[in-house]
Amino acid sequence: MTTGxxxxxxxxxxxxxxxxxxxxxxxxxxxxxxxxADYIEADFLRWSQFHKVPRHASHGDIGVVELMPISDDRLFxxxxxxxxxxxxxxxxxxxxxxxxxxxMATGYPRLMSEMTLLTALRTAATSxxxxxxxxxxxSRVMAIxxxxxxxxxxxxxxxxxxxxERLRVxxxxxxxxxxxxxxxxxxxxxxxxxxxxxxxxVGADIITTxxxxxxxxxxxxxxxxxxxxxxxxxxGDCPGKTELQRDILSRAAVFVELEEQTxxxxxxxxxxxxxxxxEIWQVLAGMAEGRTDxxxxxxxxxxxxxxxxxxxxxxxxxxxxxSSHVVxxxxxxxxxxxxxxxxxxxxxxxxxxxxxx
Amino acid sequence: MTTGxxxxxxxxxxxxxxxxxxxxxxxxxxxxxxxxADYIEADFLRWSQFHKVPRHASHGDIGVVELMPISDDRLFxxxxxxxxxxxxxxxxxxxxxxxxxxxMATGYPRLMSEMTLLTALRTAATSxxxxxxxxxxxSRVMAIxxxxxxxxxxxxxxxxxxxxERLRVxxxxxxxxxxxxxxxxxxxxxxxxxxxxxxxxVGADIITTxxxxxxxxxxxxxxxxxxxxxxxxxxGDCPGKTELQRDILSRAAVFVELEEQTxxxxxxxxxxxxxxxxEIWQVLAGMAEGRTDxxxxxxxxxxxxxxxxxxxxxxxxxxxxxSSHVVxxxxxxxxxxxxxxxxxxxxxxxxxxxxxx
Numbered sequence: 001m002t003t004g005x006x007x008x009x010x011x012x013x014x015x016x017x018x019x020x021x022x023x024x025x026x027x028x029x030x031x032x033x034x035x036x037a038d039y040i041e042a043d044f045l046r047w048s049q050f051h052k053v054p055r056h057a058s059h060g061d062i063g064v065v066e067l068m069p070i071s072d073d074r075l076f077x078x079x080x081x082x083x084x085x086x087x088x089x090x091x092x093x094x095x096x097x098x099x100x101x102x103x104m105a106t107g108y109p110r111l112m113s114e115m116t117l118l119t120a121l122r123t124a125a126t127s128x129x130x131x132x133x134x135x136x137x138x139s140r141v142m143a144i145x146x147x148x149x150x151x152x153x154x155x156x157x158x159x160x161x162x163x164x165e166r167l168r169v170x171x172x173x174x175x176x177x178x179x180x181x182x183x184x185x186x187x188x189x190x191x192x193x194x195x196x197x198x199x200x201x202v203g204a205d206i207i208t209t210x211x212x213x214x215x216x217x218x219x220x221x222x223x224x225x226x227x228x229x230x231x232x233x234x235x236g237d238c239p240g241k242t243e244l245q246r247d248i249l250s251r252a253a254v255f256v257e258l259e260e261q262t263x264x265x266x267x268x269x270x271x272x273x274x275x276x277x278x279e280i281w282q283v284l285a286g287m288a289e290g291r292t293d294x295x296x297x298x299x300x301x302x303x304x305x306x307x308x309x310x311x312x313x314x315x316x317x318x319x320x321x322x323s324s325h326v327v328x329x330x331x332x333x334x335x336x337x338x339x340x341x342x343x344x345x346x347x348x349x350x351x352x353x354x355x356x357x
Numbered sequence: 358m359t360t361g362x363x364x365x366x367x368x369x370x371x372x373x374x375x376x377x378x379x380x381x382x383x384x385x386x387x388x389x390x391x392x393x394a395d396y397i398e399a400d401f402l403r404w405s406q407f408h409k410v411p412r413h414a415s416h417g418d419i420g421v422v423e424l425m426p427i428s429d430d431r432l433f434x435x436x437x438x439x440x441x442x443x444x445x446x447x448x449x450x451x452x453x454x455x456x457x458x459x460x461m462a463t464g465y466p467r468l469m470s471e472m473t474l475l476t477a478l479r480t481a482a483t484s485x486x487x488x489x490x491x492x493x494x495x496s497r498v499m500a501i502x503x504x505x506x507x508x509x510x511x512x513x514x515x516x517x518x519x520x521x522e523r524l525r526v527x528x529x530x531x532x533x534x535x536x537x538x539x540x541x542x543x544x545x546x547x548x549x550x551x552x553x554x555x556x557x558x559v560g561a562d563i564i565t566t567x568x569x570x571x572x573x574x575x576x577x578x579x580x581x582x583x584x585x586x587x588x589x590x591x592x593g594d595c596p597g598k599t600e601l602q603r604d605i606l607s608r609a610a611v612f613v614e615l616e617e618q619t620x621x622x623x624x625x626x627x628x629x630x631x632x633x634x635x636e637i638w639q640v641l642a643g644m645a646e647g648r649t650d651x652x653x654x655x656x657x658x659x660x661x662x663x664x665x666x667x668x669x670x671x672x673x674x675x676x677x678x679x680s681s682h683v684v685x686x687x688x689x690x691x692x693x694x695x696x697x698x699x700x701x702x703x704x705x706x707x708x709x710x711x712x713x714x
Contacts (some may be wrong), residue, residue: 007375008374009471010453016366017366017688017689017701018705025702051415056410056413058410060461062462063461065433067413067424067426069424071422073417078424080435082465091695092465092695093691096464096689096690100437102439104417105441106449107420107441108439108453109437109455114689114690116689116698117690117702149695149696152698176696179694183699329371330373330471331373332450333473338445338448339504341506341507342506342509343536344378348378349382
């Protein structure tokens with residue numbers, strides 16, 4: 001059911017940018033990331049219970065708006081997300097998002113949340129959750145190539161879930177590098193800033209690639225990748241945008257979220273349709289092998305999947321119960337008698353105060 | 358662009374149930390309905406500019422949740438709407454909705470609104486807009502069969518757009534009838550309550566059917582429909598739910614919103630795929646004939662189309678500029694430097710006082 005009733009509306013929980021930030025700090029960012037990873041894992045473990053459908057995309061001249069729905073028997077969730085590379089010029093985000101979680105029993109929305117911050121958090125939690133299964137257990141050093149908006153969250157999640165504290169980092173942009181070093185030094189990481197990506201990967205047990213180039217780039221070439229490394233490839237996430245030389249995929253055991261989606265959007269778009277991959281839910285469920293030996297190269301070709309957004313909304317919905325930072329909005333009308341919708345409108349004919357407390 | 362900027366967020370206009378009701382009364386319900394009809398007509402007239410796509414439906418055991426997107430080059434809109442016949446048992450609405458309007462140039466949402474009331478208003482405005490073209494110009498009396506949530510809005514829209522003040526009404530449920538008579542008498546209509554639907558249609562120039570039965574019913578049989586009548590059929594709006602005897606369709610000139618949708622959802626589901634219909638935008642644009650003579654039976658087989666929701670959101674967005682009843686919500690994060698999303702989160706680490714001392 002919905003979270004409340006107030007006057008003429010069934011109230012929906014609303015978590016805006018400020019509320020989400022406050023909720024993260026309320027429990028602490030490490031605890032938040034670990035909790036988020038637990039919810040994502042729990043949902044991956046019941047993979048077959050979800051109705052997974054293609055996203056809906058509305059393409060404009062300079063960008064796209066997408067609706068990503070997913071549901072199980074109990075809950076329906078969707079994320080609204082845009083993709084506008086030119087937004088940076090207006091100091092707007094190229095990707096911004098919000099989402100809604102609803103009860104399938106009534107069809108009523110129970111939670112609406114900002115999802116720009118939340119997507120960054122869930123992407124990092126998913127990466128770390130997968131690396132915890134696929135990276136060598138003795139992994140201590142992570143290289144991060146690409147120090148944009150996602151990189152800080154990746155660092156935090158890998159420390160929270162795998163205990164990684166040593167980072168070797170590289171970005172082509174000095175401002176992004178300075179931003180990362182400033183933020184993460186303050187959070188206690190030991191950071192080595194490198195002059196090249198080749199340098200950054202030296203001695204790394206895990207390599208995270210998270211660059212923003214909208215083209216087929218070679219951020220990581222095969223000769224840079226040694227035995228036993230786990231690669232967490234975040235940046236190759238839409239058609240025409242990849243980061244890894246294809247030889248790396250040939251050498252690696254490749255893991256994906258949803259195979260049919262990753263073949264279109266991921267690093268996998270470089271490989272023939274018959275190239276074998278494993279869906280990560282099978283590894284988490286013990287139905288498929290993850291890493292088989294210490295010398296193997298494992299690769300998580302991550303593009304982001306609606307299930308992770310669903311889990312994030314579900315986590316937030318549970319956290320919101322004990323949080324003082326949630327407000328409610330009157331999204332759904334509640335006439336006292338359902339056939340008398342007009343009566344609800346008429347009841348407001350006299351001036352009413354703008355906001356309830 | 359978005360409507361404002363506040364601290365760490367690009368603000369989105371939010372129109373909840375209370376705000377919408379207040380905005381309707383701010384301009385007056387008649388003016389609101391006429392304005393709404395103007396926006397709907399304007400959008401029907403530029404029909405080919407819209408990217409029209411099928412709705413996305415998530416079916417559960419006892420209901421459905423739908424996302425209905427539509428866009429032109431400038432704006433993207435979608436409506437979230439549920440359909441849960443069993444909701445009435447919990448005193449919840451069987452159909453409730455909200456919607457979002459976004460800028461295609463940035464992908465950012467500019468307006469979010471409740472759409473339960475708004476859908477009732479836009480459905481009525483569409484009915485009246487179409488009847489203004491198809492009903493005989495000398496129409497004075499309307500029969501309404503089915504006095505549920507939609508009926509009051511229909512009466513108001515037909516008076517606002519066509520000057521109809523005399524109503525002959527019937528509903529199987531005395532409570533619904535009492536509700537309608539109470540609301541609409543107070544609004545100055547001359548109402549004749551009838552004992553049967555047969556009685557209600559006697560002498561009516563326009564017949565509106567708006568019953569809620571979820572099955573193939575015969576609310577209106579062919580012998581009840583005389584020459585020259587305009588039928589506004591609202592209630593047959595999903596597979597397996599119709600109100601009219603099929604002989605009526607055979608005798609009438611039938612008009613629809615989007616042909617492929619109405620063949621599945623409307624009264625038209627009773628007819629063969631070759632049965633001729635006219636899309637109403639063509640009549641409004643002068644590209645197809647509407648009523649050709651005073652004896653013709655015209656029938657608007659209305660199921661509701663995403664374009665009408667888009668027009669309603671657009672109308673609301675324009676009205677909101679001059680309204681004191683709109684609030685803003687922090688749906689979209691706005692880091693001062695786009696790559697420093699974590700910095701935005703971190704800025705909220707210390708408790709922030711709500712108001713400066």
